[in-house]
Amino acid sequence: MSTPIRLEYRNVTMRFAGKSSGSEITAIQNVSFALRDAEVVALIGPSGCGKSTLLNIGSGLYRPSQGEAYVDGERVTAPNAHVAFMLQKDLLLPWRSIIDNVTFGLEVQGRRPAERLARAYELLTSFGLAEFARYYPHQLSGGMRQRVALARTLAVDPTVLLLDEPFSAVDAQTRIVLQRDLAGTLKRAGKTALLITHDLNEAVLMSDRVLVMSQRPGHIIDEIAIELPNRDDPIGRRQHAGVGDYVAALMDRLEIGRQPLAEPGSAP
Amino acid sequence: MSGARNSTARRGAIASLALLVLFLAAWEWGPGLLGIPPFIIPPVSAVAAEGVRMFNVTHLMFHTGVTFAEVIVGFAIGSLLGAIIGYLLGMSPSAELALSPYILALQIAPKVAFAPLFVLWMGFTVYPKILVAVLIVFFPVMINVLTAIRAVDPDLINLARSFKATRAQIFWKVEFPASMPATFAGLRIASTLAVVGVVVGELVGGNLGLGFLLSFGEGQANTAMVFVAIVMLTVVGGIAYLAVILAERRVLHYLPARGYQGF
Numbered sequence: 001m002s003t004p005i006r007l008e009y010r011n012v013t014m015r016f017a018g019k020s021s022g023s024e025i026t027a028i029q030n031v032s033f034a035l036r037d038a039e040v041v042a043l044i045g046p047s048g049c050g051k052s053t054l055l056n057i058g059s060g061l062y063r064p065s066q067g068e069a070y071v072d073g074e075r076v077t078a079p080n081a082h083v084a085f086m087l088q089k090d091l092l093l094p095w096r097s098i099i100d101n102v103t104f105g106l107e108v109q110g111r112r113p114a115e116r117l118a119r120a121y122e123l124l125t126s127f128g129l130a131e132f133a134r135y136y137p138h139q140l141s142g143g144m145r146q147r148v149a150l151a152r153t154l155a156v157d158p159t160v161l162l163l164d165e166p167f168s169a170v171d172a173q174t175r176i177v178l179q180r181d182l183a184g185t186l187k188r189a190g191k192t193a194l195l196i197t198h199d200l201n202e203a204v205l206m207s208d209r210v211l212v213m214s215q216r217p218g219h220i221i222d223e224i225a226i227e228l229p230n231r232d233d234p235i236g237r238r239q240h241a242g243v244g245d246y247v248a249a250l251m252d253r254l255e256i257g258r259q260p261l262a263e264p265g266s267a268p
Numbered sequence: 269m270s271g272a273r274n275s276t277a278r279r280g281a282i283a284s285l286a287l288l289v290l291f292l293a294a295w296e297w298g299p300g301l302l303g304i305p306p307f308i309i310p311p312v313s314a315v316a317a318e319g320v321r322m323f324n325v326t327h328l329m330f331h332t333g334v335t336f337a338e339v340i341v342g343f344a345i346g347s348l349l350g351a352i353i354g355y356l357l358g359m360s361p362s363a364e365l366a367l368s369p370y371i372l373a374l375q376i377a378p379k380v381a382f383a384p385l386f387v388l389w390m391g392f393t394v395y396p397k398i399l400v401a402v403l404i405v406f407f408p409v410m411i412n413v414l415t416a417i418r419a420v421d422p423d424l425i426n427l428a429r430s431f432k433a434t435r436a437q438i439f440w441k442v443e444f445p446a447s448m449p450a451t452f453a454g455l456r457i458a459s460t461l462a463v464v465g466v467v468v469g470e471l472v473g474g475n476l477g478l479g480f481l482l483s484f485g486e487g488q489a490n491t492a493m494v495f496v497a498i499v500m501l502t503v504v505g506g507i508a509y510l511a512v513i514l515a516e517r518r519v520l521h522y523l524p525a526r527g528y529q530g531f
Contacts, residue, residue: 080432
């Protein structure tokens, strides 16, 4: 296989200071996995298992206690231009118009205004939002705002996208449309993406592989390749009979229904 | 929708105007009906006549102008200092920890009590008045800015960091604009407090400003003159407040419309 590795975690362990002084909580324990070029990998696991911590390490916001993360072969020690992330919250800046929100990352990186605007208009047009360029975030629906957030993430042209439950705050119908938009965009642009989700359907519909994490201290307990067509089209993939089997396998692996629910609010 | 809001606004304005007429009528004839002598509550017509006399004889507009200038300068300096200290403390938790007991002590101390001290230091000039205003304006602005900086969503800062934003970029592109709504709430309070600070300074000493006219009228038992000074002080405070509101509407134009709020 000559496809390059885009994102890699090597023996990553992360500990946080606990509530009582001196105590430590191990959020993730010895996690290793790699994403190849243009691959979309979903990461599922119980709440509080450290999924978001992995994302923060990958984007260079946290330094792991042990182990390393690599992006495009470079060790991640600080935020870098190869990676961009998108969260459940759209994080649009309310005082900026839609177009200025999309250009935010480019502006911070010091690109020329003409280049920023051209890139942002191109992305907004592809998401059908060009006519809303001069609107303000509060004037848009949740689904539109999340699309703007995706445009902002893509604007800086990262090789790796880290997506943390990007659609969990929108309604079910909007989510289906947004999943289709994201999957199509990732495929067309040939982006590599790590998709954190707790929606097992979403994991199966959108990814090439699903990684399953355990309860805290989180580690990878399984990896399931999704051998279904239409990764660029979740609505099309939904028609395949195999989807249900994969979801059932994931439920089985996470022992959903066989153990009491994890304590809420235990996430670090 | 907007038609309903318009008619609500119109009904509100009419009721407001009716209240004003009622108030003025009560002021004009109420004291006479209740047997209150005019040296306690002069009727509105007498106050208006006194206002005209002061305009012609006592340089009313000059004194109003002095007070207004003191208010504006005190408000501007106090707000600027409050905002700067608020931002610095907001970005440095250890500095806040070190300074908070002293800030709290100064906050609890009644600022107007410093007025005689400042007059002793600086004489019967405009400076002690401005200084009292600066001191009294400082706190609401600083506290609001500090709280707003603390309340900025850490994920927004992480987003900026993920784009490799520098500390200065994070401040100017995220923290500073995010603090604007709370800063303006502080400025609104500060604009009215600035008038209080200046008047107290003028009452304590000097022969300039509406505060001086206030104590002069008191000394002469000229109740109407005191009322005129109070009315003009209200006008000065109102202009300052209105200026803040107009600036706020320009700066915070991106906030969702909250419907008619009056002032």
